[in-house]
Amino acid sequence: MRRRALPAVALLLLAGCAGHQDDAKGKDTTLTVLAAASLTDVFKQAGAAYEKDHPGTRVNFSFAGSQELAAQVRQGAPADALVTADTRTMTDLAAQANTPTAIAKNRLTIATAPGNPKHVQALTDLARSDLKVVLAAPEVPVGRYSKKVLDQQHVTVKPVSQEPNVRAVLSKVSLGEADAGIVYVTDAAAAKDKVATVAVPDDQNAIATYPAATLKSTKHGTEATDFVKWLSSPEAQKILRSAGFQQP
Structure with a gap:
C-alpha cells in the first residue's frame, strides 16, 4: 500500500508547488500612494486608468492634507509614493523622498x-x-x-x-x-x-504646484517609479486637465 500511496502523495506535493508558483506569478503589486486631499476625485479616475493599462499593478490611495501626509512619511508609514499640494512640504521630506516631478498646478x-x-x-x-x-x-x-x-x-x-x-x-x-x-x-x-x-x-x-515622488522606503521601486512617471504622460495629463488642473 505504501508503494501505491507514495506516488499519489508526490503528485499532490508537485501539484501544490505548481499552484504556489502560479499564485506567485499572478500576484498583483499593490502600490500605496499618499496624495493631497484636493486630488481625491481625479486620482480615483487616474488610478482606474493606470490599473487598466498596467495589469498586475493595483493603486491604493490615502488622501489627506499634505501636512498630515508628511507626518505619516516621517513616522515611517508604509507607502510607495507621495503627491503633495505644494513644493515646500515635498522639499522638507528630501530625506525620505526621491527627486520629485511637478505634475499639475x-x-x-x-x-x-x-x-x-x-x-x-x-x-x-x-x-x-x-x-x-x-x-x-x-x-x-x-x-x-x-x-x-x-x-x-x-x-x-x-x-x-x-x-x-x-x-x-x-x-x-x-x-x-x-x-x-x-x-x-x-x-x-x-x-x-x-x-x-x-x-x-x-x-x-x-x-499651487503639485510635486510627485517615490519614497525611499518603498518595496516596489520599479512599479512606484513607473506610476510617478505615468502621471506626466499625455493620458494622465488629459485626466488632470479635464478636472481643472493646469499644466505643471
Whole structure:
C-alpha cells in the first residue's frame, strides 16, 4: 500500500508547488500612494486608468492634507509614493523622498452657498462681519496660499474654523455651516451644484504646484517609479486637465 500511496502523495506535493508558483506569478503589486486631499476625485479616475493599462499593478490611495501626509512619511508609514499640494512640504521630506516631478498646478477660488445668497464679490468681502468664513489651517498648503492672497490684499479674516484640508473647508460651505471659504478651483468644480464660486483675479491669486515622488522606503521601486512617471504622460495629463488642473 505504501508503494501505491507514495506516488499519489508526490503528485499532490508537485501539484501544490505548481499552484504556489502560479499564485506567485499572478500576484498583483499593490502600490500605496499618499496624495493631497484636493486630488481625491481625479486620482480615483487616474488610478482606474493606470490599473487598466498596467495589469498586475493595483493603486491604493490615502488622501489627506499634505501636512498630515508628511507626518505619516516621517513616522515611517508604509507607502510607495507621495503627491503633495505644494513644493515646500515635498522639499522638507528630501530625506525620505526621491527627486520629485511637478505634475499639475492649481489656483484658488471663493466657494459660497449655491446662488451666493450673501453676495460675496471679492476677497475683500471675506472680512465682512456678517459672513461666516471658514479657511484651512495655516500649516495646510491651501491655508497658507489663502493667507498669502488675503495678506496681499490687506484683508483680515476671522474664520469660524480652520480646517485640516481643503475638502473639509468645502464640506463646511456645502453643508451650510459657513457662508464662504477659500478652496482650490478643482475642488469647487468637483462639488458641482453644491456650491457657487467667486473667481479670484489672476493678479490676486496664488498658484499651487503639485510635486510627485517615490519614497525611499518603498518595496516596489520599479512599479512606484513607473506610476510617478505615468502621471506626466499625455493620458494622465488629459485626466488632470479635464478636472481643472493646469499644466505643471
